[in-house]
Amino acid sequence: MNADTATPVTPPVTPVSPVSPMLVRLADERATGALLRDHGTLYLSEGRVVHAESPAAPGLDILLTTGGRLPRDGWQRAVDEAGARREVGRFLVDSGRIGGGELEICHLGALYDAAFFALAPGSGPTRFRYGVAHWIGPVRPVSAAAVERETLRRRELLDQVWPYPAVDTSPVVPRAPAPGQSVTRRQRALLERADGVRTPAAIAWALGRPAFHTLLEVRRLAAAGLVDTPPEPPPDARPARQALPSWVAEVSADPDIALLRRLRDALEAL
Numbered sequence: 001m002n003a004d005t006a007t008p009v010t011p012p013v014t015p016v017s018p019v020s021p022m023l024v025r026l027a028d029e030r031a032t033g034a035l036l037r038d039h040g041t042l043y044l045s046e047g048r049v050v051h052a053e054s055p056a057a058p059g060l061d062i063l064l065t066t067g068g069r070l071p072r073d074g075w076q077r078a079v080d081e082a083g084a085r086r087e088v089g090r091f092l093v094d095s096g097r098i099g100g101g102e103l104e105i106c107h108l109g110a111l112y113d114a115a116f117f118a119l120a121p122g123s124g125p126t127r128f129r130y131g132v133a134h135w136i137g138p139v140r141p142v143s144a145a146a147v148e149r150e151t152l153r154r155r156e157l158l159d160q161v162w163p164y165p166a167v168d169t170s171p172v173v174p175r176a177p178a179p180g181q182s183v184t185r186r187q188r189a190l191l192e193r194a195d196g197v198r199t200p201a202a203i204a205w206a207l208g209r210p211a212f213h214t215l216l217e218v219r220r221l222a223a224a225g226l227v228d229t230p231p232e233p234p235p236d237a238r239p240a241r242q243a244l245p246s247w248v249a250e251v252s253a254d255p256d257i258a259l260l261r262r263l264r265d266a267l268e269a270l
Helices: 021-029 060-066 072-082 088-094 100-118 144-161 185-192 200-207 211-223 246-250 257-269
Strands: 033-037 040-045 048-053 127-130
Touching (some): 021 033, 021 040, 021 144, 040 100, 048 144, 060 100, 072 088, 100 144, 100 211, 144 211, 185 211
Antiparallel strands (some): 033 127
């Protein structure tokens, strides 16, 4: 065969390991229930992800109420009226408090945000509780494959901006800008709450913004020298394997009235 007409050889494609093999398996099984991990929970319905939550990420309630899109008493009434039926999302739309499309967009953002943290590498066991449904109710399910792709994309984006993950969990310590150095309005609001004590997650809760977007801004600020970059821990300084965190006990197959009341009380205290 003439070398000029030879068919180019395509190099083999190295398969990408799944973020969570258990999530992939549950999706293949079309399972329904709650996938409990160190840093959060993913809720599945027939193998698709319908909701996610993590202590590291502000929930849909914070994103809607802190920004002023929904009054806190409006969210509270939705929880009181429809939480036990697991139809909070539908109640918000049917009562005219928010449009269906807007709820879908906001919920999707909250889902991907919490899933990013819930799927973070952890040392504790992973469990799945079959039949569990979240009280927010169905909004817009997404495939497990889409959640995994987005999680990987976000990890890569953070490393491209500033490959120092210790920034994500350390208190944000501002540094004086260089002459002529400027920040965006969003970064300024973040820096105003950076007191050397709050972590990026705490700032995200205070601002009512998605936690991943806050991490991204903090890494950009660190890359620009506007916040400190803490030293990375040594490779052998890994936490010991732990049991499931205590908060997962709140995930129940029955309507969790106690959890709903705690959410209501927290909103009233704000």
